[in-house]
Amino acid sequence: MTRQIEIAGKSGVLYRYTALDEERILPPAGANYVICKPAAKGVDILFVGETESLSRLTWREQLAQARETYGDDADVMTRLNVRFVVRQAEQEDLIEAYRPPMNREARA
Numbered sequence: 001m002t003r004q005i006e007i008a009g010k011s012g013v014l015y016r017y018t019a020l021d022e023e024r025i026l027p028p029a030g031a032n033y034v035i036c037k038p039a040a041k042g043v044d045i046l047f048v049g050e051t052e053s054l055s056r057l058t059w060r061e062q063l064a065q066a067r068e069t070y071g072d073d074a075d076v077m078t079r080l081n082v083r084f085v086v087r088q089a090e091q092e093d094l095i096e097a098y099r100p101p102m103n104r105e106a107r108a
Contacts, residue, residue: 005043005077007034009093017077026054030082032090033059035066035102037074046070047102048094050087054078062102069102 006014017034020026032050036043046066051058059076066074081087095103 005036007043007045007094008097009090010097011093013093015079015090015094017079020054020059020076020078022076026057027080028053028055029080030084030087031078031080032087032094033076033078034094034100035059035063035074035076037066037070044070045094045098045100046074047100048091048098050081050084050091052084054080066102 004016004018006016008014015032017032020033030050030052031054032048033054034045035047035049036045038044047062049059049062063074063076079090081090094100
């Protein structure tokens with residue numbers, strides 16, 4: 001997967017996400033994250049989430065589930081956002097645009 005991708009929300013806003021190096025020490029910063037896999041045109045978004053701190057590794061459970069369900073090529077990409085209200089709005093914008101299957105399961 002490429003190092004950075006731009007993902008358009010339903011609003012038309014472009015969000016730039018960066019591949020997460022799972023072996024690196026992660027910052028205790030708020031972030032949005034997408035779990036995705038390569039597709040013919042860019043990526044298929046499987047899950048959109050947000051966290052108060054990347055270093056808490058809350059995204060690992062969803063990543064493991066995605067790899068089990070959708071294949072080992074699923075990966076996590078992040079975008080740092082300190083303010084909760086910004087993270088929440090971005091998350092909703094992307095969920096509305098892509099209707100990720102794992103978000104639908106979580107809301108059911």
